[in-house]
Amino acid sequence: MKRLLIVIAFLIVFLLIALPFIGIAVGAFEQGAGPFWKALVRPEALHAMYLSLLIVVIVTALNAIVGVYLSLELVRGTWIARRIKPVVNALIDLPFAVSPVIAGLMIILLFGPDSLVGAFFEGHGAKIVYAVPGMVIATLFITFPLMVREVVPLLQEIGEQSEEASKTLGAGAWRTFFQITWPSIRWGVVYGLVLTIARSLGEFGSILVVSGNILGKTQTATTLVYEDAENFDLVAANSVAFVLGVISIAILLCLEWMKKRKEAHMHAH
Amino acid sequence: MHIEARNLNKSFGSFHAVRDVSFQVEKGRLVGLLGPSGGGKTSILRLLSGLERPDSGDLFFDGKLATPLSVQERSIGFVFQNYALFKHMTVFDNIAYGLKVKKKPKAFIRERVSYLVELMGLAGHERKYPQQLSGGQRQRVAFARALAPEPQLLLLDEPFAAIDAKIRKELRLWLRNLIDEFKVTTIFVTHDQDEAIEVADEIIIVQQGKVEQQGTPWEIYTSPASPFVASFIGESNVLAKPVELRGFPELADHQANGEWLPGVSVLIRPEAIEVRPADTTYLATAGEPGRVTRTHFRGDSWYLEIDTGKLQLFAYQSTKERPFQPGDEVNILIHQMALFTPGQSRMLENRAKEDPLPIFI
Numbered sequence: 001m002k003r004l005l006i007v008i009a010f011l012i013v014f015l016l017i018a019l020p021f022i023g024i025a026v027g028a029f030e031q032g033a034g035p036f037w038k039a040l041v042r043p044e045a046l047h048a049m050y051l052s053l054l055i056v057v058i059v060t061a062l063n064a065i066v067g068v069y070l071s072l073e074l075v076r077g078t079w080i081a082r083r084i085k086p087v088v089n090a091l092i093d094l095p096f097a098v099s100p101v102i103a104g105l106m107i108i109l110l111f112g113p114d115s116l117v118g119a120f121f122e123g124h125g126a127k128i129v130y131a132v133p134g135m136v137i138a139t140l141f142i143t144f145p146l147m148v149r150e151v152v153p154l155l156q157e158i159g160e161q162s163e164e165a166s167k168t169l170g171a172g173a174w175r176t177f178f179q180i181t182w183p184s185i186r187w188g189v190v191y192g193l194v195l196t197i198a199r200s201l202g203e204f205g206s207i208l209v210v211s212g213n214i215l216g217k218t219q220t221a222t223t224l225v226y227e228d229a230e231n232f233d234l235v236a237a238n239s240v241a242f243v244l245g246v247i248s249i250a251i252l253l254c255l256e257w258m259k260k261r262k263e264a265h266m267h268a269h
Numbered sequence: 270m271h272i273e274a275r276n277l278n279k280s281f282g283s284f285h286a287v288r289d290v291s292f293q294v295e296k297g298r299l300v301g302l303l304g305p306s307g308g309g310k311t312s313i314l315r316l317l318s319g320l321e322r323p324d325s326g327d328l329f330f331d332g333k334l335a336t337p338l339s340v341q342e343r344s345i346g347f348v349f350q351n352y353a354l355f356k357h358m359t360v361f362d363n364i365a366y367g368l369k370v371k372k373k374p375k376a377f378i379r380e381r382v383s384y385l386v387e388l389m390g391l392a393g394h395e396r397k398y399p400q401q402l403s404g405g406q407r408q409r410v411a412f413a414r415a416l417a418p419e420p421q422l423l424l425l426d427e428p429f430a431a432i433d434a435k436i437r438k439e440l441r442l443w444l445r446n447l448i449d450e451f452k453v454t455t456i457f458v459t460h461d462q463d464e465a466i467e468v469a470d471e472i473i474i475v476q477q478g479k480v481e482q483q484g485t486p487w488e489i490y491t492s493p494a495s496p497f498v499a500s501f502i503g504e505s506n507v508l509a510k511p512v513e514l515r516g517f518p519e520l521a522d523h524q525a526n527g528e529w530l531p532g533v534s535v536l537i538r539p540e541a542i543e544v545r546p547a548d549t550t551y552l553a554t555a556g557e558p559g560r561v562t563r564t565h566f567r568g569d570s571w572y573l574e575i576d577t578g579k580l581q582l583f584a585y586q587s588t589k590e591r592p593f594q595p596g597d598e599v600n601i602l603i604h605q606m607a608l609f610t611p612g613q614s615r616m617l618e619n620r621a622k623e624d625p626l627p628i629f630i
Contacts, residue, residue, distance in 0.1 A: 164320055164347070164353065165414075166355075167341060168340055168347035169414070170371060170418060171341065184357070
């Protein structure tokens, strides 16, 4: 019985995870390295990958700063009333519960050219929806909980007293954060960043809705794969997908390595 | 630094933690904030430190208004109950932190830290991390860290709470000597009356957010201002019902129909009770007859439970004397008792001891 379960488990892992990736790899190199490479250096592919990278960088940077700040305020802040905190806490998890497509739709309704906010920005020459800002907002929405959910438990665990001790010794808020708080939450932030990168690189649903998928303009790597597949250009689709897959695996390996590092760090003293 | 608190109030939500607290502390004194757990001692300490802001009331440091000053500007040292050492820093860096914040020259920092390390008996541990130290060593690091920037006011939150009972007693003397050496005004919080009595120049008794009494340990022990203080400091026999006791005629004025008048309480310290054999000749008529019901060995004394028929009392007997046995008839001489009436507290002396009718043998 036990053996059977093990076999089933491995079979599922193989069928659901390993096999598709092998399929993509085979598909990408079906006609050799030449077409694979050609598919990647298409101008639209290069632009899509550049755009994906841009969104990942912006979203990760914003998420790091805003996420850490919000975590600090949620745990330490006194200005958020006690009764409101659980509400904010629940709101942060909303992106986990809401389908990305709906998230994209919300952004269109909120910032679209027909909306008040959208019209205001458009009037000042800044497009949000069907442009990069909207895509960044959508990705930020999707990835937002990742950082907060990593950092908040850490902050709760380390408690406030070290920070208070730092203040009684004359240190200001910035010094206290960088010298006392930061070393304790560093690995949690790094972990959150890695998750954010992986998630924003792979984001599809909300991006598809918000970007309008305009070739060479708002097309990201994931929506390009979608379009290539739609056009039955399977080699091209597989090639880009393969690159995305490899990056994701690299990121996850990096995460594993950091987890070990974190544990080693915790047991070092 | 001379400290004055004036009508401090602080609430956390609907919990009124500090109520109209006022007190003064002379420069260089070692003062204990003593009271039961949850009585607001730590809140008062945190108000002094600036980690909490009072809802109303003011603080004066050396006569100058200190209420608006931030924690950083108050030049205080704070030792937390669980020390709150910086885990990722070595002992050296922990102690040096406050000096680095003050941008002291490197050479000065090294000198000051090595002086403190030496003084605290931490030599050889400078490169260790807090996790590698014992509880007592961590505590000394916390003291050194708080003292390094030469604070004007040292605040200690239950400094010995996390230490074994045996070492705790040794540390009291150590703390006393340390404060004498640094001559810094120190306020410490404790719920341990022995600790407060032994270490402090002055004790402030805090209960339910209010200051019950401030005074030297001697004053507080010998003339408690309220029944709470009397029962909290030292041990007491509480007279629940009025009884007639030889030598204390005043008690009759404070009762009606077999009950004390409202707000009256009477306490007798066990050390004010002298237990003698029933056939004693010394001031026999000033004593009450009674019988020993139980005895307990306390190491340095015998704890006796005595029934006089009118009331049950406990008292101590020196181990040097012949120990009483349960059932022994005894004569107990109550030397004094504390009488609390609304707005007043008095020590009643046994009048029968003066023996108005001396018997000549």
